[in-house]
Amino acid sequence: MEELLRWRLARAEAEAPRPPRAARLLEEARPWWEIWPARFQDAVERLSAIRLAVGHAMAEPRPGRIPVRTAALVLRKEQEIETSVRVLYLRVEGARLRLRFELEGTEEDARKSYDVTFVCTETLKPLFSAPAQSSLMGEYSIDFEMSPELARTWEHLKVMDRMPFRLILRSDTGQ
């Protein structure tokens, strides 16, 4: 079987189309915060404000017993929602991030998927964006390959920890 597959692989390699140009790949790889920096900055400022509101609401947090809420901003074409998520499952293995979270306040108009931008809590810089798929009503899953560097710093992160990120969830924005 191995010989047969390697033979097919070699045939496919011989018939490969021309490679794409670097300039095109670089352009396509640009994240939305680089293409629309002002829009991102506006979103981040709103995200900062949510942190204060969540902080007040969690005047008596019980670390180690319930997951800490994390600020989130939902951007849709027709509306923007300041809300929060609760991380239900988090595992970083190798460079793979597996995350499941519950999104507050959007149950009535749940979306099947979001493009989720992780924003560093401390620096408010964008870390990466990843697709999130709806698994249950109000719950979303992310299975994404992070940069190995970031994965190493999140390796020991637990669901009950205060998350080192906030989220911007984008859906139907057309951007």
Place this chain on the structure above:
Amino acid sequence: MEAISSNDDTGDLAAWPDSALIAAIRSEPPQEAALDALVERYWRPLYARCRVLTVDDEKARDLAQEAWRRVLRVRASLRPDGNFPAYLAMTATNAWRDTQRTALRAGPMAENRLASIDADLGTNGEDSVSLADLLPDPTTLTQAEETALKLDVDEALARLSPLLRDILVARFLTGESCAEIGQRYQRTEQTISGWVREAVRQMKAHLREPAGFCGDRNEI
């Protein structure tokens, strides 16, 4: 490494080691010529891997490009001393798995279907038939025979479930052990070994069928 920033000659860059090219694309802004050289170096093997996974020319090209886009999004953290081709292949495979994920949850690849494979570890008569009994020697084929064999192999691969195709590629092309694959799928080594046997059994069965057979795809 100093020459990187001033050297735009792709002819020279083509001879550079991966580590130097990766260092050049990690810089801000990234050096396009270095990226062109790196893409040129690994495009064919990457495309071929994607072609086996997707069993489709256009999807393979899209997947290979998506792998490059993903790598470029994290280019600042690429390790010049790492195994770049392996990382690129893994990124492509993960991107392909992502596209299969919805089907994994709800379709024929759902957990209940996987469980049925767990239970089906027994061998049957088809395992005793070797591929050599079914196929001509690929090294002695005429052009027409080669084309026919390619179509047969593609058809057999396409009729495998995405899971079993993934398992075949991981085991026989990437060279992962059943234990390593099991870690990724959170299954035992024994279960993965059963999946490998099932994938091989199905490949044999598909290759044995007459050309042009278009029956239902296997759901396991």
